[in-house]
Amino acid sequence: MVDERVVAPEVDEAERAAEAALRPRRLAEFVGQHVVREQLELVLHAALARGGVPDHVLLSGPPGLGKTTLAMIIAAELGTSVRVTSGPAIQHAGDLAAVLSSLDEGEVLFVDEIHRLARPAEELLYVAMEDFRVDVVVGKGAGANAIGLTLPPFTVVGATTRAGLLPAPLRDRFGFTGHLDFYSSAELEQVLRRSAGLLGVDLADDAAAEIAGRSRGTPRIANRLLRRVRDWAQVRGDGTCDRAAARAALEVYEVDELGLDRLDRAVLRALCVRFGGGPVGLTTLAVAVGEEPETVETVAEPFLVREGLIGRTPRGRVATPRAWEHLDLAAPGGPASLFG
Ligand SMILES: Nc1ncnc2c1ncn2[C@@H]1O[C@H](COP(=O)(O)OP(=O)(O)OP(=O)(O)O)[C@@H](O)[C@H]1O
Numbered sequence: 203m204v205d206e207r208v209v210a211p212e213v214d215e216a217e218r219a220a221e222a223a224l225r226p227r228r229l230a231e232f233v234g235q236h237v238v239r240e241q242l243e244l245v246l247h248a249a250l251a252r253g254g255v256p257d258h259v260l261l262s263g264p265p266g267l268g269k270t271t272l273a274m275i276i277a278a279e280l281g282t283s284v285r286v287t288s289g290p291a292i293q294h295a296g297d298l299a300a301v302l303s304s305l306d307e308g309e310v311l312f313v314d315e316i317h318r319l320a321r322p323a324e325e326l327l328y329v330a331m332e333d334f335r336v337d338v339v340v341g342k343g344a345g346a347n348a349i350g351l352t353l354p355p356f357t358v359v360g361a362t363t364r365a366g367l368l369p370a371p372l373r374d375r376f377g378f379t380g381h382l383d384f385y386s387s388a389e390l391e392q393v394l395r396r397s398a399g400l401l402g403v404d405l406a407d408d409a410a411a412e413i414a415g416r417s418r419g420t421p422r423i424a425n426r427l428l429r430r431v432r433d434w435a436q437v438r439g440d441g442t443c444d445r446a447a448a449r450a451a452l453e454v455y456e457v458d459e460l461g462l463d464r465l466d467r468a469v470l471r472a473l474c475v476r477f478g479g480g481p482v483g484l485t486t487l488a489v490a491v492g493e494e495p496e497t498v499e500t501v502a503e504p505f506l507v508r509e510g511l512i513g514r515t516p517r518g519r520v521a522t523p524r525a526w527e528h529l530d531l532a533a534p535g536g537p538a539s540l541f542g
Contacts, residue, residue, distance in 0.1 A: 207501070208430060208455045209463045211265040211420050224397045224425055225271045227278055232268065233396065233421070234389035238380035242272070245378050246279045255308055256280070257377025258331050258358040260316075262365035266422030267382040269361035273312040276359055284310040284359075289318030298323045302336050307354035316360035317367040324372055331358055331375040384419030384508075387411065393421045394428055398443070403432045408445040416452055416461040418505055423461070430455055460509060460528060465493065467529075469502045470511060474521045474531055481518035 213221060226232045229243055242259070249256035259276060261269040277284035285301060292298045298319075305311060313319070319327065330336045334353040339346050360376065362368060373379075385393070391410040398405035405428070413431060417424035428443075434451030435443045456464045472490040473480055488495040503519075506512045511525040526533035 207463055207465070208426060209416075209418055209423055209457055209461055210501075211418070211422060213266070213422060217426070220429065221422065221425065224400055225274060226396075227275065229275055229279055231396070232271065232275060233392045234385050235268065235380075235382055238272075238382060241378065242276070242380060243279075246276065250280065255355040255357050258360070258375055260360045260362070260365070260368075260373065260376035260379040261382060262362050262379065263382030264363055264384070264420070266420040267384065268421060269382060270312070270314065272380075272382075273310065273359040273361065276357070277310040277312075280308065280310065280357070282308045282310060284312050286312045286314070288314035289316050292319060292323050295320070295322040295326045296339070298326055299336050299338050302326075302330050302353055302356075303338065303351050305353060305356045308356065310357050310359055312359045312361070314361045315363075316372075317362045317364050324369065327358070328372045328375045385421060386419075387414045390414035390417050390419070390421065390424045394424050397425050397428055401428070401432065403428070403435075403443055404441075406442070406444040409443050409448040412445050412448040413452070415459060416457050418461040427452065427455075427457065461505070462528075465491070465497075466502050466506060469498055470506060470521070470525050471529060473512060473519060474525055474529055478534060479526070480512075480520035481515055483518045487519055 229239055229246075232239060238261075245256050245259070256276075261272055263269060273286075274284055283306070285305065287298075287301055292301075301311065313327075326336060330353060334355055336351050336353060337348045338351055339348050341347055358376075360368075365373070365379070365381070391407075391414045394405060394410045394413055397403075398410070409431065413424060413427045417427055431443055431448045431451040434454065435441050435447045438450070439447045452458075458467065462470070468491040469487065472487060473482060476490055477487070484499055485495045488498040491498065503512070503514075506525075507514060509524075510522055511528060513520045513522055521533075523533050
């Protein structure tokens with residue numbers, strides 16, 4: 203159930219290509235995130251005016267909000283190319299040394315999930331960021347020798363969903379940190395209209411609003427839902443992406459008006475109906491919906507908490523009045539229960 207979630211904020215390899223086609227290429231096309239955009243624009247344009255490289259950039263925020271897109275945009279704005287790697291892809295410090303020593307002057311090195319770099323690679327990286335130098339070890343055992351290599355200036359763009367997990371020495375090497383926040387519905391509508399144009403989909407305004415409202419503040423989810431609505435319109439409808447098509451398509455995928463899917467609603471319903479609104483412990487709640495506690499905690503709960511549908515207390519999870527309202531149920535002790 204979890205792997206196929208249409209509202210998952212993560213992406214798999216198959217979807218990457220579809221996403222790449224929808225990526226804004228320049229800052230001016232990047233929707234929303236006004237503060238980060240303006241700050242970045244200053245950093246980049248000042249570097250361009252000086253003819254040097256900008257400070258290293260750290261982008262933090264939940265998945266699907268545009269960190270990779272911004273990294274590509276930074277390279278484009280600087281008129282340079284980008285090398286892409288990620289924390290988990292770098293097994294040994296030597297792998298990172300090889301990447302660093304092959305960088306051309308002014309290039310951007312994008313390190314996704316930078317908080318997942320192994321400690322030796324992390325140390326190598328912050329020395330390289332500070333001094334544009336990397337020590338390459340040649341040979342093995344007693345005969346091993348470290349040779350210092352000077353690197354041409356370059357810019358690291360690091361992306362992380364967990365800025366707090368970055369060790370201070372690495373975090374401090376970033377001269378600019380931008381935090382990406384969830385998008386408003388109006389911003390997501392703008393993302394959707396732009397994507398629809400690129401996909402050749404005729405998207406009615408009310409359909410854009412309908413999809414945006416169910417996209418959990420995340421452009422990746424908005425674009426994914428748009429593709430599902432387009433499919434529905436082609437197969438079941440007459441190709442028109444209007445509000446009726448959007449509603450029907452998203453019903454097929456069990457995404458409700460708030461953007462909750464089947465698992466989210468199962469958790470909410472169990473909490474309200476089976477446990478009378480809680481408090482109930484995570485494990486008990488997970489057993490009630492037939493999932494692992496970790497799945498409930500990492501997949502369903504963050505959005506339910508963010509939406510103010512459930513609360514976490516020291517004694518367990520509790521349903522808020524909004525949860526009962528969303529499920530169309532009368533809250534215990536509420537006015538409706540006096541009569542029901
Ligand atoms: N501000 C934006 N304007 C337009 N489209 C956007 C914006 N932000 C993200 N997108 C689109 O959303 C999709 C996901 O963006 P991206 O891959 O950059 O997210 P991410 O934060 O790097 O996620 P992850 O960390 O999971 O890789 C892409 O198709 C991208 O084009």
